[in-house]
Amino acid sequence: MAQPSQPAIVVIGCGAIGLPLAVALASRGASVLGIDADPARVADLTAGRTALGDSGLAEALRTGLEEGGLGFSAVLNTAPDERAYVLAVPTPARADGAFDTGPIEAAMAAVSAAARRDELVCVRSTIPIGATRALAGAYASAGLMFAACPDRSVAGNAYAEQFSLPHVVGGLGDTAGVRAAAIFAHLGTVVRAPDPETAEAIKLFANVQRDVSFALANQFALISEAAGIDLAVVRQVGAAGFPRFSLARPGPVGGPCLTKDIALLLASAGLESVDTRLLSAARSLNESLADRIAAAVETELAERPGQAVAILGLAFKGTPPTGDQRGAFAAALCERLVGRLPKLDLRRWDPVAEPPAGRAAAVRRAGVVVLANDHPGLAIGLDAELSADAVVFDLTGLVGPGAGFASKRFGNGAAPTRS
Numbered sequence: 001m002a003q004p005s006q007p008a009i010v011v012i013g014c015g016a017i018g019l020p021l022a023v024a025l026a027s028r029g030a031s032v033l034g035i036d037a038d039p040a041r042v043a044d045l046t047a048g049r050t051a052l053g054d055s056g057l058a059e060a061l062r063t064g065l066e067e068g069g070l071g072f073s074a075v076l077n078t079a080p081d082e083r084a085y086v087l088a089v090p091t092p093a094r095a096d097g098a099f100d101t102g103p104i105e106a107a108m109a110a111v112s113a114a115a116r117r118d119e120l121v122c123v124r125s126t127i128p129i130g131a132t133r134a135l136a137g138a139y140a141s142a143g144l145m146f147a148a149c150p151d152r153s154v155a156g157n158a159y160a161e162q163f164s165l166p167h168v169v170g171g172l173g174d175t176a177g178v179r180a181a182a183i184f185a186h187l188g189t190v191v192r193a194p195d196p197e198t199a200e201a202i203k204l205f206a207n208v209q210r211d212v213s214f215a216l217a218n219q220f221a222l223i224s225e226a227a228g229i230d231l232a233v234v235r236q237v238g239a240a241g242f243p244r245f246s247l248a249r250p251g252p253v254g255g256p257c258l259t260k261d262i263a264l265l266l267a268s269a270g271l272e273s274v275d276t277r278l279l280s281a282a283r284s285l286n287e288s289l290a291d292r293i294a295a296a297v298e299t300e301l302a303e304r305p306g307q308a309v310a311i312l313g314l315a316f317k318g319t320p321p322t323g324d325q326r327g328a329f330a331a332a333l334c335e336r337l338v339g340r341l342p343k344l345d346l347r348r349w350d351p352v353a354e355p356p357a358g359r360a361a362a363v364r365r366a367g368v369v370v371l372a373n374d375h376p377g378l379a380i381g382l383d384a385e386l387s388a389d390a391v392v393f394d395l396t397g398l399v400g401p402g403a404g405f406a407s408k409r410f411g412n413g414a415a416p417t418r419s
């Protein structure tokens with residue numbers, strides 16, 4: 001039921017981030033209107049359908065619709081009562097690395113046309129440092145309040161994490177901060193940042209830290225391969241003997257966020273004099289994995305002329321399971337393989353998007369099989385479906401001892417083993 005003391009909330013952009021937030025707020029009694037530019041998505045959501053597989057989301061969506069506190073529309077109209085607006089539209093980087101402001105400007109144009117003076121705009125999308133203040137300046141004539149309220153949920157669990165993770169809120173002015181905090185307090189703990197820039201930086205620094213720490217692990221993986229040692233053993237023995245040595249697991253890095261958030265950080269105003277090569281080098285090392293693995297697969301195929309290659313795990317990550325294939329390593333690897341070997345018989349299978357039986361068809365008589373994400377289902381029972389002479393490229397360490405087939409684990413400089 002709607003709480004009359006709280007303004008109705010309009011969430012602009014009902015995708016991977018906006019929808020879980022809209023549904024979560026409605027489940028806590030807020031009156032929520034979801035706006036999306038895609039009419040087909042609006043029709044699906046209005047009928048209670050979502051392709052997002054986040055745990056608990058689909059059920060809560062249908063409950064919100066049935067109880068009447070939640071609705072969707074492709075058009076944002078004016079309203080007689082006070083509302084607050086949450087921007088959750090895409091914030092991509094263009095090919096040249098610049099921040100593509102198109103979607104957020106389109107969303108702000110719609111909000112400023114429908115909103116009344118003093119209403120609050122919360123920017124949930126990930127944006128460069130200073131972008132919330134820049135939006136406030138660009139739409140100053142509308143007299144709106146602004147706060148940066150970045151999302152830190154994980155794909156696959158984004159609905160549940162609306163309640164379990166704290167919400168960082170950085171208001172442009174104290175009143176905006178207090179009002180934004182009141183909205184997110186519907187869901188759980190709120191952590192106030194002193195200003196929007198601090199909140200924007202927390203989001204970007206958190207994601208860039210992950211990208212860079214994966215790049216460091218991948219750099220050590222390449223060194224380990226060249227040095228003939230196994231990085232998994234280095235991590236295991238090192239953690240036991242060097243208590244302050246903690247290294248991320250090496251492997252593919254992809255997804256809708258990490259592939260572009262370094263670009264968004266570097267698009268922040270005022271960085272011209274800052275040396276940011278560390279960040280660019282980290283990103284390009286992570287991106288280079290697709291080429292490196294494609295080259296290794298090609299080398300392996302030279303000993304197996306004419307044999308097929310199967311790529312298993314098409315989502316950008318496997319744990320927690322997600323159907324999200326945006327920015328996924330598998331797609332980049334397939335593109336590189338087709339570029340190198342245009343006549344290659346290339347098969348693909350994903351454990352979330354496709355039935356389990358599809359894996360056997362994908363790997364049948366394949367000479368090389370690549371486990372391209374960390375979904376545990378990729379390797380379980382695989383030995384029964386593989387050709388006897390197939391080799392498995394295990395990019396995330398899924399294959400344990402006794403698997404019963406030949407495998408090459410990324411970061412292991414030892415020769416292939418038959419375990």
Ligand SMILES: NC(=O)c1ccc[n+]([C@@H]2O[C@H](COP(=O)([O-])OP(=O)(O)OC[C@H]3O[C@@H](n4cnc5c(N)ncnc54)[C@H](O)[C@@H]3O)[C@@H](O)[C@H]2O)c1
Pocket residue numbers: 012013014015016017018035036037038041088089090091103104106107124125126127151152153154155256257
């Ligand atoms: N996906 C994640 O895991 C994640 C996590 C944290 C933050 N973010 C950030 O959240 C933001 C949204 O990402 P997402 O993954 O939810 O994107 P998405 O592509 O899943 O969803 C965006 C939605 O916005 C709609 N849209 C686009 N322009 C619009 C407009 N002008 N008006 C109304 N609707 C519009 C699209 O139709 C789409 O449904 C981005 O800034 C992203 O960086 C994403």
